[in-house]
Amino acid sequence: MHYIRKVLLVMVLFLCFIPTITVMAEEQTGERIYYILVDRYVNGDSSNDIEINIDDPTAYHGGDLQGIIDRVPNLSELGITTLNLSPVMTAGSYHGFDLLDAQSVDPQFGNIAELQNLVAEVDEHDMKVILDFVLTHVADDHAWVKQQSDWVAEPSMNQLDEELPTINLENEDVQQYFLETAVYWIKSTGIDGFHVYVDEQTPPSFIEELRQRIQAEKEDAFLIVDGIEDENQIDHDFQREVVDILKQPGKSLEPLLTQEINGFHYMESALTSRFTHETVKEGFHPVTRWKLASTLLYTLPGSSFVYQGVEVPMDNGVDEPDHRMAELNKEDEEITQHLEKLAAIRQDSSALKNGDIELIAQAGAMSVYKRSAEDQTMYIAINNDTETQVASLEGISADMQLKGLLEDNIVRQQNDGTYRVILERETSNIFVLEEDTGFNWFFIAMMIVILGGFVAFIVAISVKNRKMRQE
Missing domain, CATH: 1.10.287 (Helix Hairpins)
Known part of the structure; x- marks a missing residue:
């Protein structure tokens, strides 16, 4: 005994003596944003199923705020830092891009008390909530249209290619209304900001005043801008280019990594086809493709979006946006674990959150790039080739080593002074540069x-x- x-x-x-991962406070740089199409996420409260028809793709399907509340712990485990909700304001359709009342919660989703409860639940998990704020179109039967008000202009196509009356944001009264509306949502619910949809007619001065107003109400509130150039804009060009590269093996990330990278990045959204569908069309395994794509998203400067169902990953089988109910009971363990590991690495890395980026090596379709901050240097290797590749890294001191974080291995200096990173086909790894202490x-x-x-x-x-x- x-x-x-x-x-x-x-x-x-x-x-x-086993090392542990230290969780650091998340900064605004490097948000990991999970986009939720509220009506098509989870039905958590059947009492607000006012008028649903799950057999009609244009009708409400029952997703609501309570359903999101129920899933917050799961999203926290994925390392998500911010929930981006599709428009919850009263609208003419399930998607919310045809506004009816900008200052009320759509009763199909719940009420303002449930939105407050969601914010409280998210706060408990050290996360944030931002709302889609549509500043481009209203529904055909909006009061402004009926009154033939100069608050609306001629119809135009909205984000989902529907022709609707256009909001006239050149009208100063309209600007004031939406500025007050934004402050109302911050004050009444405690949300952390907005993802605003605008167009080329939107005055840049209005965007700047909107940012100032919400930050005057809540100092750390932030604004994501979709539709015009801005310091926090959505990078749609990135999405098109990266999908074309990563939907199949054989193409290099070099063209992407040699251009200026900033803003908010994504692989798919509620307004695009599924990345999973693009990979399946090419005849490749979506989980393998998603692991490469998520490694890239989580290690680039700026912030990244993932769209609900990435955990599955979902595929609607057509070249159109996927607005089906999220199939969360079909989560893929391999991709879920990969996302969790990436989130933990980024959470603890000053280099990944704030560091510079530099492409330093290419071998076939394998790319190695460096993220460096004052106190840390990371190397990210992504092999999008059809065979194993070896990249030789130069300029690293002899007393250092590269420690693998996704795959547990050590890379030490060779006799010729280089560090040889070897990756099998369609795999990735993240290395931290540290002192070589030997065995x-x-x-x-x-x-x-x-x-x-x-x-x-x-x-x-x-x-x-x-x-x-x-x-």
Whole structure:
């Protein structure tokens, strides 16, 4: 018994020396945003199913705010830092891009108290909530249209290619109304900002005043701008280019990594076809493709969006936006674990959140780029080739090593002074640059002690049993 206690004590002491991941406070740079199409996410409260028809793709299907509340713990485990809700304001359609009342919650989704509850639940998990804020179109039967008000202009196509009356944001009264509306939502619910949809007619001065107004109400509130150039704009060109590269193996990321990268990045959205569908059309496994894509998204400067259902990953089988109910009961464990690991790495990395980016090596369709901050340097290797590739890295001191974080391995300097990163086809890894301490003799010694103790314990039990049988 005393011997067993000693073995257990050694094991406990050994475990105390295993390194842990430190969770740091999230900064606004490097948000991991999960976009939710509210009506097509989760039906958490059937009492607000006022008029649903799940067989009609244009009707409400029952998703609501309570359904999102119920899923917050799951999203937190994925490392999501911000929830972006599709328009929750009262609208003419399930998607909310045809506004009816900018200052009320669509009763199909719940009420303002439930939105407040969602914000509180998200706060408990150190996350944020932002709302889609459509500043381009209203529904055909909006009061402004009926009154033939100069608050609306001639019809134009909205984000979903529907022809609707256009909001006249050149009208100063309209601007004032939406500025007050934005402040209303911040004050009444505690949300953390907006994802605004605008067009080329939107005065830049209005966007700047909107940002100032919401930050005067809540200092750390932020604004994502979709439709015109802005410091926090959605990078749609990036999405088109990266999907074309990563939907199949064989193409290099070099053209993407040699241009200026900033803003908010994504692979798919409620307004595009599924990335999964694009990969399946090319005849490739979507989980493999998604693992490469998510490694890229989580290690680039700026912030990244993922669209509901990425955990599956979902495919509606057509070249159109996927507005089906999220199939969250079909989560793929491999991609979920990959997303969780990426989130943990980024959470603890100053280089990934704030560092510079530089492409440093190419080998076939394998790219290696460096993210460097004052206190940390990371190397990201993504092999989008059809075969194993080797990249030789130069300019790294001889007393350093590259420690793999996605795949647990160590890369040390070769005799020619280079560091050789080897990746199998369609895989990726993230390396942190650290001092080369040589072999971990303490770890090896402890393993020998534990294994030796275990063997000795088995031998002792065996001898004791043999003696008992002889007696």
